[in-house]
Structure formats: C-alpha cells, structure tokens
Amino acid sequence: MGKVLVEKLLRSCPRVCALYLLVRPKAGQSMQERVDDMMKCKLFDRVREDNPDFHNKIVAISSELTQPGLGISAADVERLTARINIVFHCAATIRFDEPLKHALQLNVIATQQLLSLAQQMQHLEAFIHISTAYANCNRRHIDEVIYPPPVEPKKLIDSLEWMDDSIVCDITPRLIGDRPNTYTYTKALAECVVQQESGKISVGIIRPSIVGASWQEPLGWIDNFNGPSGIFIAAGKGILRTMRANNDAVADLIPVDVVINLTLTAGWYTAVQKPKSALVYNCTTGGINPFHWGEIEHYVMSTFKRNPLEQAFRRPNANITSNYLINQYWILVSHKFPALLYDLFLRLSGQKPQMMRIFNRLHKAIGLLEYFSSQDWEWNSENMNMLMSQLSPEDRKTFNFDVRQLNWPEYIENYCIGTKKYVLNEDMSDIPAARQHLRKLRNIRYTFNTVLVVFIWRVFIARSQMARNIWYFVVSLCFKFLSYFRASSTLTK
Ligand SMILES: CCCCCCCCCCCCCCCCCCCC(=O)SCCNC(=O)CCNC(=O)[C@H](O)C(C)(C)COP(=O)(O)OP(=O)(O)OC[C@H]1O[C@@H](n2cnc3c(N)ncnc32)[C@H](O)[C@@H]1OP(=O)(O)O
Numbered sequence: 001m002g003k004v005l006v007e008k009l010l011r012s013c014p015r016v017c018a019l020y021l022l023v024r025p026k027a028g029q030s031m032q033e034r035v036d037d038m039m040k041c042k043l044f045d046r047v048r049e050d051n052p053d054f055h056n057k058i059v060a061i062s063s064e065l066t067q068p069g070l071g072i073s074a075a076d077v078e079r080l081t082a083r084i085n086i087v088f089h090c091a092a093t094i095r096f097d098e099p100l101k102h103a104l105q106l107n108v109i110a111t112q113q114l115l116s117l118a119q120q121m122q123h124l125e126a127f128i129h130i131s132t133a134y135a136n137c138n139r140r141h142i143d144e145v146i147y148p149p150p151v152e153p154k155k156l157i158d159s160l161e162w163m164d165d166s167i168v169c170d171i172t173p174r175l176i177g178d179r180p181n182t183y184t185y186t187k188a189l190a191e192c193v194v195q196q197e198s199g200k201i202s203v204g205i206i207r208p209s210i211v212g213a214s215w216q217e218p219l220g221w222i223d224n225f226n227g228p229s230g231i232f233i234a235a236g237k238g239i240l241r242t243m244r245a246n247n248d249a250v251a252d253l254i255p256v257d258v259v260i261n262l263t264l265t266a267g268w269y270t271a272v273q274k275p276k277s278a279l280v281y282n283c284t285t286g287g288i289n290p291f292h293w294g295e296i297e298h299y300v301m302s303t304f305k306r307n308p309l310e311q312a313f314r315r316p317n318a319n320i321t322s323n324y325l326i327n328q329y330w331i332l333v334s335h336k337f338p339a340l341l342y343d344l345f346l347r348l349s350g351q352k353p354q355m356m357r358i359f360n361r362l363h364k365a366i367g368l369l370e371y372f373s374s375q376d377w378e379w380n381s382e383n384m385n386m387l388m389s390q391l392s393p394e395d396r397k398t399f400n401f402d403v404r405q406l407n408w409p410e411y412i413e414n415y416c417i418g419t420k421k422y423v424l425n426e427d428m429s430d431i432p433a434a435r436q437h438l439r440k441l442r443n444i445r446y447t448f449n450t451v452l453v454v455f456i457w458r459v460f461i462a463r464s465q466m467a468r469n470i471w472y473f474v475v476s477l478c479f480k481f482l483s484y485f486r487a488s489s490t491l492t493k
C-alpha cells in the first residue's frame with residue numbers, strides 16, 4: 001500500500017514538494033537501493049513518463065520499527081519535525097502467524113512511538129493511521145467507532161516486557177480470545193493507542209477490508225502473495241483444488257487504489273476540517289456492492305482457463321466448499337495423492353521431491369485464511385459516503401473511491417491477469433504456449449484415467465465371476481449396437 005500511496009501522491013498531487021519515506025535496509029539491500037528499486041518498478045511507469053525527475057521529491061529516512069525511537073537518527077528527527085505536514089502510517093506486520101511480542105512491537109509500540117514523534121512536528125496538519133476492517137472481527141456488525149480494546153495496551157506492553165517468549169507463546173490463545181490471530185488483536189490495540197495518544201493531533205483511521213489488486217490505476221497491479229492473491233495463483237497453477245470457504249459469504253475485497261484514494265482524501269479532510277475526535281473510515285465493499293466467494297471462484301477459474309499461467313502443475317479446477325469432510329476428502333484425492341505421485345516421479349528421476357513440501361505450506365496458509373472466507377461481516381461505511389460528498393466532481397474522479405462503479409467480473413479478470421504479469425512476471429505473449437501446456441496436461445489426465453479404470457477393472461474381473469458376467473454382457477451389448485448401427489447405415493445407402 002505504501003508504494004501505491006507514494007505513486008498516487010506523485011502523480012495526482014503535483015504541489016506536494018517532498019515525500020519522506022521511513023525505510024529499513026533489508027535482504028542485503030541498503031535503504032537507498034530499496035527506494036531506487038521501488039522507483040524503477042512498473043507501478044511508477046506513468047509517473048516516470050509525466051515527470052522523469054520525480055525521484056528528487058523522495059527523501060528516504062532510515063528507520064527500523066523495532067528500535068527505540070524507531071531507529072531514526074537525531075538529525076533526521078530534526079528534519080522530520082520541521083517539515084512534515086501529514087503523516088500516513090501504514091507500516092505493520094501483516095503476518096497472521098507473528099509471535100505476539102513481535103506483533104505488539106511492530107503494530108502497537110511502533111504506532112505509539114510514531115505518535116510521540118508526530119507530537120513534536122511543528123507543522124503537522126493530520127495523522128492518518130491504516131488499521132484493518134478486521135481489527136474487530138470478533139463482532140458481526142462493525143461501526144465506524146473505536147471499540148474498547150480487549151486489554152489496556154499499556155498494561156499488556158508492561159507485562160510482556162519481562163516475560164519469556166515461551167510464556168508469551170503459551171498465553172497467546174487466552175489473550176487473543178475470540179480473534180483468530182495476533183495480527184487482528186494488535187491492530188485493535190493500535191487503534192486504541194491512536195485514540196489515547198493523539199493529544200491535539202487531528203487523526204483519521206482507515207480500515208480497509210481485504211486489499212486486492214488495483215482497479216483502475218494501473219489496471220490489475222499487485223506485487224505480492226498476501227490475502228487472496230496467493231490463493232488465486234495457487235489455483236491458477238492447478239496446485240490448489242479445494243479450499244474451505246462459504247460460497248454465499250460476502251468476499252469483502254477492496255482494490256488497493258480505492259484504499260489509497262480514500263486515505264489521501266481522509267488526509268485532506270482531516271487537515272482541513274480538523275475533526276474533534278478521530279474519524280474512522282470503514283473502507284469496504286460488502287455493504288455497497290456485494291460479491292460472494294462462490295462468484296469469485298467462478299471468475300478466477302474462468303480467467304485462468306482463458307489466460308493460463310505458465311508451467312501449470314495441473315489444469316486449473318478448484319472448488320470451494322464449506323463442508324469440512326468434503327474438503328478433507330478432496331485434499332486427500334486432489335492434493336496429497338498427486339503430490340505423492342509427483343514426488344515419487346521426481347525421486348525416480350534423481351531429483352529432489354518438492355510437491356509435498358509445497359502443499360504443506362499451502363495448507364498452512366489456507367488454514368490461516370479460512371476464518372475470513374467462511375464468515376460474513378457487516379461494516380457501516382457512512383464516513384466513506386460523507387467524504388465522497390465533500391469532494392468536487394473533479395476530485396471525485398481523480399481520487400475515485402466510489403465502489404458502486406466496480407464491475408466485479410471485470411475486476412477479478414484484471415486481478416488474475418495482474419498476478420500473472422506483475423507477481424509472476426509472466427509475458428502475455430506466452431499465453432498460446434501456456435494453453436498448449438494445458439492441452440498436454442489434459443491428454444495426460446485422460447490417458448492416466450483410462451489406464452487406471454482399465455487396470456482396476458481388470459483386477460476386479462479377475463477376482464469376481466459376477467463382474468466378469470456384467471463385463472461380457474456390456475461388451476456384447478456394445479457389439480450388437482455397433483452391428484445394428486452398421487446394418488442400418490448400409491440400408492439407408
Ligand atoms: C479455490 C480457489 C478459488 C478462489 C476463490 C476463493 C478464494 C478464497 C480466498 C480467501 C482469501 C481470504 C483472505 C483473507 C485475508 C484477510 C485479510 C485481513 C485483512 C488484513 O488486514 S491483513 C493483510 C493480509 N495478510 C496476509 O494476507 C498475510 C498472510 N500471510 C502470512 O501470514 C504468511 O505469509 C503465511 C501464510 C503464514 C506463510 O508464512 P511462511 O510459510 O513463513 O511463508 P512466508 O510468508 O515467509 O512466505 C514464503 C514465500 O511464500 C510466498 N507466499 C506467502 N504467502 C503465500 C500464499 N498465500 N500463497 C503462496 N505463496 C505465498 C511468499 O511471498 C514467499 O515467497 P518468497 O519468494 O519471497 O520466498
């Protein structure tokens with residue numbers, strides 16, 4: 001989301017003179033190398049065309065959320081406090097399996113520290129915090145309010161400080177209670193911290209639901225496996241065949257460009273109107289333009305059949321079911337059995353088996369996502385509508401977050417194609433070869449199934465007289481039918 005925010009600010013807000021990005025070095029790359037890489041990415045193509053010198057506006061500030069004072073140097077603190085007008089806080093750990101201590105550090109303590117830095121900013125007009133629509137997923141109906149936290153954040157921070165990691169791990173399920181993971185739990189605490197520690201700062205909280213590829217700018221752009229993207233890819237590659245989800249539950253996907261347009265607009269509104277208390281914006285689609293997981297399954301499958309991914313493992317054919325036993329059956333038949341066979345083939349041909357390992361990871365990921373695809377929530381999104389009504393017609397177009405205009409089948413198609421182009425870096429010109437590969441897979445499947453049926457039948461009739469009788473009866477019936485057909489066609493000639 002950070003990248004999309006930067007791109008939109010550069011493209012649609014030309015009077016913004018500088019963007020200060022908090023960045024950490026990672027995976028052997030320095031902070032500056034990472035920023036340079038980001039600016040080279042396809043997402044920035046249009047900005048690069050419009051203004052080749054756009055990089056002059058970007059100032060990278062070294063920061064690490066786990067360090068005291070966010071690891072920002074004194075000189076940088078001085079620069080930030082003197083120059084920043086609006087803070088957009090979207091850094092977080094979004095992993096569902098993050099140990100509680102780490103999630104607390106990144107999502108709650110870092111938010112506290114950023115707010116304390118913001119308090120020192122001399123020209124600050126607004127602080128926008130990105131939360132999640134699932135921060136209160138233990139409720140069915142979610143209003144645009146900050147709910148009482150599951151525990152007082154400061155008390156939890158103090159208690160976890162002295163506790164051993166293993167003790168924290170043991171008590172985590174008791175602490176998170178009816179939330180599914182440490183992510184949603186710590187995001188709820190973070191909202192509370194924002195409310196408690198904003199002081200005189202004007203604050204806005206954005207709660208996006210499941211963020212997906214961009215809708216309009218640019219079409220279908222996405223660059224990671226998070227949320228449904230990994231699932232779509234796994235289904236497109238023919239690896240994922242079954243998953244537990246409710247066909248009729250609302251799939252509350254929200255395009256990333258919609259979230260960013262709303263975030264920027266909320267930044268403007270908060271800075272100009274300075275609401276007395278933090279305004280919360282539920283940034284969701286379900287209440288306005290609902291679409292369901294069953295429909296998503298249909299359009300994902302149909303898109304990948306027409307626009308296949310390269311080197312698919314099997315033909316894309318995935319189904320969702322809410323029935324636990326049916327899902328387990330298909331996992332056995334369509335995931336584990338083919339994985340075992342393929343690994344056996346790899347072993348026999350002297351290669352390292354890998355399919356079972358891939359499936360184990362996939363099952364772990366799916367297990368963590370199922371909670372969100374099996375249930376329905378209702379979000380009130382009045383503040384989103386209010387914000388829209390504040391925009392001029394021109395701004396409404398530039399910062400479009402009117403999801404009533406979203407055509408779901410079209411969006412899902414562009415999303416799937418986006419995963420192919422931008423996540424997997426596959427070329428669209430290779431589609432004919434990918435289709436040819438699918439045809440080859442289909443022929444292998446037909447041959448395999450035929451051999452299997454004949455084999456089972458041969459074993460069966462070798463052991464049972466009744467099966468042999470049925471077999472001869474069916475074969476003789478076929479012969480009779482064929483000879484009748486031949487005779488009647490000779491007569492008509
Ligand atoms: C039947 C098919 C038809 C389709 C229709 C039905 C679709 C139903 C889809 C349901 C989706 C529901 C999504 C709900 C999301 C709720 C969102 C809540 C809103 C938010 O606020 S949070 C943002 C969402 N957060 C996430 O999505 C993070 C989830 N991911 C994780 O927690 C971890 O990545 C995970 C899954 C525990 C895996 O951990 P680990 O095994 O340690 O692996 P890594 O993360 O290190 O990744 C290694 C490697 O794998 C790639 N990767 C990551 N996730 C996936 C994935 N889901 N599928 C495939 N590949 C994945 C990752 O990029 C890494 O690649 P490298 O190349 O970098 O090694």
Ligand SMILES: NC(=O)C1=CN([C@@H]2O[C@H](COP(=O)(O)OP(=O)(O)OC[C@H]3O[C@@H](n4cnc5c(N)ncnc54)[C@H](OP(=O)(O)O)[C@@H]3O)[C@@H](O)[C@H]2O)C=CC1
Nearest residue numbers: 001024064065066090091092130131132208209210211227
């Ligand atoms: N994706 C989704 O479906 C949803 C996301 N959200 C919220 O939106 C926000 C952005 O999410 P999204 O863009 O999807 O997630 P990403 O994981 O892509 O982005 C999170 C950002 O936080 C930074 N970060 C994480 N740990 C540290 C650290 N220790 N020090 C410095 N920076 C760090 C990451 O930097 P780095 O690149 O160095 O890792 C990354 O830029 C989050 O607050 C999330 O909770 C809300 C609803 C849905």
